[in-house]
Structures are given as structure tokens and as C-alpha cells.
Amino acid sequence: MADDQQTSTAEATTPAAPATFRAVPTVALVAAGFLALCLSPIAFQGGAWFLLFALPVALGVWIVRSRTRVDTEGLHVHRLVGSRTLPWSEVATLRLVPRGWVRAVPTEGAELELRGVRVRDLGRVGEASGGRISAPTPAEAEAAAEHARELEAARMRVAKLRERRAAEDEARTADEPAEEPADEPNAEPNAEPTTDRPGDRPGGPEPRA
Template sequence: MTVPQLPSRLVFRIPSTAVLGALLFAVTATPFAWAAPGLYLVYVVPVVAIVWVLRVRTTADGEKLVARTLFGRHVLPWTDVRALKLSERSWVRAVDEAGKELPLPNVRTRHLPALSLISGGRLDDPTEAPEQTPEEESGEPREEAKAE
């Protein structure tokens, strides 16, 4: 029986094949871009899309969370993570000790068990059932101490 090994880090990003969509847009925009002076600026759209696909990501390892956006990078050590906040659209945000929310690009609720594992137990896995005491497992009611 083999013991599963944990990866040293997890990277949550958009698949690199999304660059093909931006390149296809550039090719199909070529007749429009050369139709009149100044319309060549339409090529800015696929360039920004390619940079966005290649840059935006969240990296988690045993020490910290790193959220890279298009123009910045935010590092949050696991010791500073107070909670994870879930939005209605399944996006995840990390809440630090000061109460500030840090968006985690490309991290969804389905990734929470993996984040729990990589955090080294600092975060609870929301998909695990809560542990039950032996009394609760047997289905017998607990006896409460009565104050007299």
C-alpha cells in the first residue's frame, strides 16, 4: 500500500490553452484592424487577454498564499489567514487578521479541500463530516447532569 504524497504547492490558474482564443481573435480582427487608420488598436484586446491568462493565478504552499493579479502580487502567510469567505458566485476570498479581504484569483469552492490539505491543517476542510463522539455514533442519548 502506497502513501499518497502531498504536492509542495498548488497553482490555481486559467488553462494556457485559453491563449489560443486570444490568438484566434487577433487573426479574425485583422480585416477590421486594417480597414481604417487607428483601428489597429483592436490588437490591444488580445494582447491584454494573453497577459491576463499567463499572469493571473493563486499559488498556495505550506507557508503562504500568493495571489497574482494583472498589475500586482499579494502574499498572505497562513498564520495571518483568519478565514475564507465564499461569494455567491463560488469565488473564494481570504480574510486576514485585520479583516481585510484578499481575492484569490481562479480559486473556487471546489478547491477548498485541496487548500485545506496544503495549509497543513490550518484550515478546516468544509467537505468533511464533523467528528462524532462514540455516544453520538451509537445513537444513544446523552445523559445530562442535572443541577439540584
């Protein structure tokens, strides 16, 4: 019993391990090296052409520096030029972007884009923060993502069924024959034209002179 209490106490006092999220994996440095290799025949011609190597160098520096580090002290965002640290005491909330990087909303000032941090990474962010923020675990985040994918697939199936039903209704309407207009009632056959005669007028025939 005492050993269990000591184990739980040790786990509670163990500091949370920091987590680093990169905007682009470091494997992308291979692409920067390949770009430098492709530019070398032109760059080694001498003169200002040598400045072409600045492109792969800048790409490599951006790959290495563009990252977000999360620890118990706060959020540390590194850009190509400069960096910014936001302590947890100044973080109001995290704004989730479905198809982008998560943004930290400070109590004052502009939002901070957490480069490399996606919605699926919120569990790791919560663990690295040492409980400073409430975030789902990786398993919970994966389950929520799977549920969202199932909902999206269901919406697509419903939309396809509606489109198919609309196409069938249009085809059925096109196949139905058009209604012919009803014929107007004809005049009575052998109807003789009527002509007013002097004797038929009111008052009888006109007297002769």
C-alpha cells in the same frame, strides 16, 4: 515495524506540494488568438488601427496572470496588474461564496479574493497549505456538493407539488356552482289592509254634537 515507522516519518516530513488555481484555464488563450486573427484585417490597414491588437494581448496576459498559488507559506494572488501575498499567520478565516471565488479574511485589512479558488477546491487548498487550515478533502467536498444538489432538487419538487395543489384548488373552486341567495319570506296571502275606524280608536266613538 521499523520500516513502517520510517515510511510514516518520511511521509510526515515530505513538504506539501503547492497548488495553482487559475481564474480561466490556459486553453482560453485559443480564444485570444482567434480574436487577434479576426481583428488582423482591420488592424493591418495601418495607422491607429494597429492598436486593436492590444485587446487580444490584454486578454492573453489576463488569462496567464490571473491565478492563485497556495503553498505552506501563504496565499499568493496574481492579478492583471500587481500581486498580493498573504501569509498564513495573517489569515483569520476563509469566507465561502456559493457562486463566486473564495475570499481570505485577514486579521487586519480588506478581504482578499482568491481568484480561481472555488468551494469545491478547499480540499486541495488544505493539502497545499500543509495543514495550516482545516479543509475537507476533495472527496468530502464532492459529497457535500452532491448533498446540496439533492437538497435543492427536493426543494424544487416540493415547490412544484405546492403549485400543482394550489392550481387544483383554484380549478375546484371555479367549478363549484355559486350559492343562490335565500328567498325572503313572502307576506301572508289574502291579507287585507287594515284601516283605523273611529270606533276602533281608544276611547270609543267620538260623541256627536
